[in-house]
Amino acid sequence: MTKADDTRKASYHRMAESLRDLERTLHGAARGAGAVPDEWHAIAQGVGAGRKVKLTLWVEADVLRFFRSLGKGHTTRMAEVLSTFMHARLAGVVKGPEDVDYSAPYRTEEEQAALAERKRKYDALLEADLQTLKRVTRGG
CATH class of the missing domain: 1.20.5 (Single alpha-helices involved in coiled-coils or other helix-helix interfaces)
Structure with a gap:
């Protein structure tokens, strides 16, 4: 071989x-x-790509080589892959290692309480964004 x-x-x-x-x-x-999770229906009915911003991004050489080998529009395809992953995470379909708290046993009670409060606020913001997305895609 x-x-x-x-x-x-x-x-x-x-x-x-x-x-x-x-x-x-x-x-x-x-x-x-x-x-299919309800959130995916909202994603499918979305208005499409939003405003784009320029960014410098480090990727593995083989990943870039692969996308470049697909020809013109490779950066758009890369952005579509990232967008799909983002929506899969927002829909709760894909979970990853960032959902695991490896350092919890080493934190003080005060640190854990502060992080729990920060997570609660972050989750509430994400839920509000998701509800807004649902409302927008339903037309009102």
Whole structure:
């Protein structure tokens, strides 16, 4: 087997594992409610891309090489991937390691209380944004 074959095989397995994880998450959501979370309907009815801002972003060389190999519009495709991930997180379909608090055992009670309050406020802001998005996509 060639190095290219090894790379292709490793990429395939990484992709397959990611898809299996996503499928498990989606099935869990489907068992709890409908097949598609309500938030995704709002996303699908959204008005499209918003204002864009320029940013400097460090990405792995192979990721950039891959998107560039797709030709013109590679940065737009990269932005679409990031947007899709963001909406999957906002819809509660995808969860990640940032949801795990590895340092909790090392915090004082005061630090934990302050973080819990900050999280409560942040969650309330996210919920308000989601409700606004739902209202806007419903036309009122």
